[in-house]
Amino acid sequence: MAYSEKVIDHYQHPRNVGSFGTSKDVAARRDIGVGIVGAPECGDVMQLQLRISEEGIIEEAKFKCFGCGSAIASSSLATEWIKGKSIEEALTIRNTQIVEELSLPPVKIHCSVLAEDSIRSAIADFQKKNGIVTATAETNAAAH
Amino acid sequence: MALKLPIYMDNAATTRTDPRVVEAMLPYFTEKFGNAASRNHVFGWDAEDGIEIAREQAASLIGASSKEVIWTSGSTESNNLAIKGAARMYAKSPEGTKNRGHIITCVIEHKAVLDPCKRLEREGFDITWITPAPDGIVTRQMIADAIRSDTILVSIMWVNNEIGTINEVPEIGKLCHEKGIIFHTDATQWVGKMPTDVERDCIDLMSWSSHKIYGPKGVGALFVRRRSPRVRLEALIDGGGHERGMRSGTLNVTGIVGFGKACELCKEGMDADRERLFSLKQKLERELSSRLEVVQVNGHADRRVPHICNISFGYVEGESLLMGIKDIACSSGSACTSASLEPSYVLKNLGIGDELAHSSLRLSIGRWTTEAEIDYAIQAIEKSVEHLRTLSPLWDLFKEGIDVSKIEWQAH
Numbered sequence: 001m002a003y004s005e006k007v008i009d010h011y012q013h014p015r016n017v018g019s020f021g022t023s024k025d026v027a028a029r030r031d032i033g034v035g036i037v038g039a040p041e042c043g044d045v046m047q048l049q050l051r052i053s054e055e056g057i058i059e060e061a062k063f064k065c066f067g068c069g070s071a072i073a074s075s076s077l078a079t080e081w082i083k084g085k086s087i088e089e090a091l092t093i094r095n096t097q098i099v100e101e102l103s104l105p106p107v108k109i110h111c112s113v114l115a116e117d118s119i120r121s122a123i124a125d126f127q128k129k130n131g132i133v134t135a136t137a138e139t140n141a142a143a144h
Numbered sequence: 145m146a147l148k149l150p151i152y153m154d155n156a157a158t159t160r161t162d163p164r165v166v167e168a169m170l171p172y173f174t175e176k177f178g179n180a181a182s183r184n185h186v187f188g189w190d191a192e193d194g195i196e197i198a199r200e201q202a203a204s205l206i207g208a209s210s211k212e213v214i215w216t217s218g219s220t221e222s223n224n225l226a227i228k229g230a231a232r233m234y235a236k237s238p239e240g241t242k243n244r245g246h247i248i249t250c251v252i253e254h255k256a257v258l259d260p261c262k263r264l265e266r267e268g269f270d271i272t273w274i275t276p277a278p279d280g281i282v283t284r285q286m287i288a289d290a291i292r293s294d295t296i297l298v299s300i301m302w303v304n305n306e307i308g309t310i311n312e313v314p315e316i317g318k319l320c321h322e323k324g325i326i327f328h329t330d331a332t333q334w335v336g337k338m339p340t341d342v343e344r345d346c347i348d349l350m351s352w353s354s355h356k357i358y359g360p361k362g363v364g365a366l367f368v369r370r371r372s373p374r375v376r377l378e379a380l381i382d383g384g385g386h387e388r389g390m391r392s393g394t395l396n397v398t399g400i401v402g403f404g405k406a407c408e409l410c411k412e413g414m415d416a417d418r419e420r421l422f423s424l425k426q427k428l429e430r431e432l433s434s435r436l437e438v439v440q441v442n443g444h445a446d447r448r449v450p451h452i453c454n455i456s457f458g459y460v461e462g463e464s465l466l467m468g469i470k471d472i473a474c475s476s477g478s479a480c481t482s483a484s485l486e487p488s489y490v491l492k493n494l495g496i497g498d499e500l501a502h503s504s505l506r507l508s509i510g511r512w513t514t515e516a517e518i519d520y521a522i523q524a525i526e527k528s529v530e531h532l533r534t535l536s537p538l539w540d541l542f543k544e545g546i547d548v549s550k551i552e553w554q555a556h
Contacts (some may be wrong), residue, residue, distance in 0.1 A: 003467070011467055017535055022544050039537060039553030041498035043461055043478055043487065047537035064537035068463035068478070072535060 033126025198404025308452025316348030359406030468528030
């Protein structure tokens with residue numbers, strides 16, 4: 001399968017790889033939202049960690065991904081896009097935009113869906129930790 | 145000598161045609177181009193001579209008589225002809241009825257065996273699908289336990305094409321002969337690489353293919369036993385009655401001549417090739433297992449052919465690994481490399497876990513693989529696995545001491 005240049009670039013130079021500590025560390029931190037979506041037996045797992053300010057701005061985003069090149073590129077791109085955005089803005093990102101930007105073929109659309117899910121899931125985790133109830137984030141996260 | 149990239153390590157998929165094979169084929173395109181069935185002129189005779197020399201070469205490689213070799217288009221056709229042809233010939237009751245006979249095969253066979261068996265199931269035959277243990281070996285005992293009074297055919301591959309494991313074929317052949325059951329083996333990954341003797345090994349029907357043994361694509365053969373027992377098959381392709389009526393159609397003379405030559409070359413160089421490939425494979429597996437953590441060589445530890453190596457690298461997804469070693473042509477059991485988005489059914493059925501199936505790489509070496517290429521592959525794979533592990537959330541969990549398989553994942 002031929003990859004687009006952008007996918008290859010993200011694969012070779014992934015942006016914002018990392019985490020804010022062990023799973024235990026981040027679970028205890030209220031300024032960090034963690035989203036882990038996918039499953040090893042399905043061949044892709046994406047982990048997104050967002051450091052969010054009290055004002056609701058995503059100050060830092062870190063990702064890790066077990067998955068194909070397109071999955072790695074989708075999550076790397078997602079971190080680039082949401083950095084500096086407000087929670088509300090981040091929630092407007094759609095998987096179709098990722099598909100378009102990376103020129104993903106139809107069989108790789110699920111990679112972009114996972115990336116969108118990881119954003120929603122990380123934000124929902126942040127909101128849950130901080131007792132924020134917003135109907136939109138919760139329902140969307142549960143929809144997939 | 146400088147290393148030439150890309151490196152080919154997908155010899156279980158197909159092989160480069162040996163230049164000596166190409167040379168043998170050339171006259172049959174432009175000079176001896178006759179139809180081997182033309183009986184009344186020299187063009188036809190020349191073509192027929194070429195075919196019969198090739199038949200001798202193919203028969204000699206497997207210890208058969210040349211009359212027992214039927215030309216086909218490849219192993220897929222050979223398997224179809226053997227399985228459907230034998231089942232329909234030895235059916236216990238006519239078309240349209242049930243309980244037409246019992247067939248034994250195995251869940252990790254190639255699709256070219258599984259799919260004909262599924263069709264026969266719809267046609268009223270009863271199939272037992274054996275699932276081997278995680279080491280991948282189909283044993284004589286597994287077949288013995290599955291045999292019934294109405295068993296007419298057993299079809300078990302000699303070598304599994306994904307993991308390279310060697311089944312107990314001579315033992316199963318002997319058992320089938322004792323019980324009077326027809327025994328077919330798909331020997332695509334065995335013949336030409338390992339010593340074969342259809343008499344000693346009690347084979348009734350055996351498929352193999354030219355392009356896996358350095359011959360051209362589009363040609364294969366089916367060994368059909370003529371004595372004790374004489375095996376009869378119902379043809380799949382009707383027409384001019386070529387190949388003793390079992391496979392009509394003008395013979396692919398150039399291809400067959402090349403296939404014959406390829407068989408001859410395999411026989412000549414077999415021992416040396418086998419030793420060389422075995423030591424290269426040992427080096428590959430030994431180095432990767434010692435340099436990297438959480439590496440699993442799939443299939444039985446020893447009962448494997450020298451040219452196929454299947455390895456899983458824990459917490460690294462196979463397609464992304466292929467992308468990282470783009471100068472090495474090989475394949476993966478990862479779902480992402482298949483159109484169906486399902487991981488390898490062979491690895492899945494062995495119960496090694498879907499996760500390790502997604503993380504697997506098949507490297508298959510051949511006549512032109514050099515030690516320098518093996519060294520390059522070891523380094524490239526090591527580097528890529530390490531890079532991908534820095535990206536892998538599963539690797540972090542593993543390092544934190546968390547059992548990834550115990551986590552409740554939200555499957556997508």
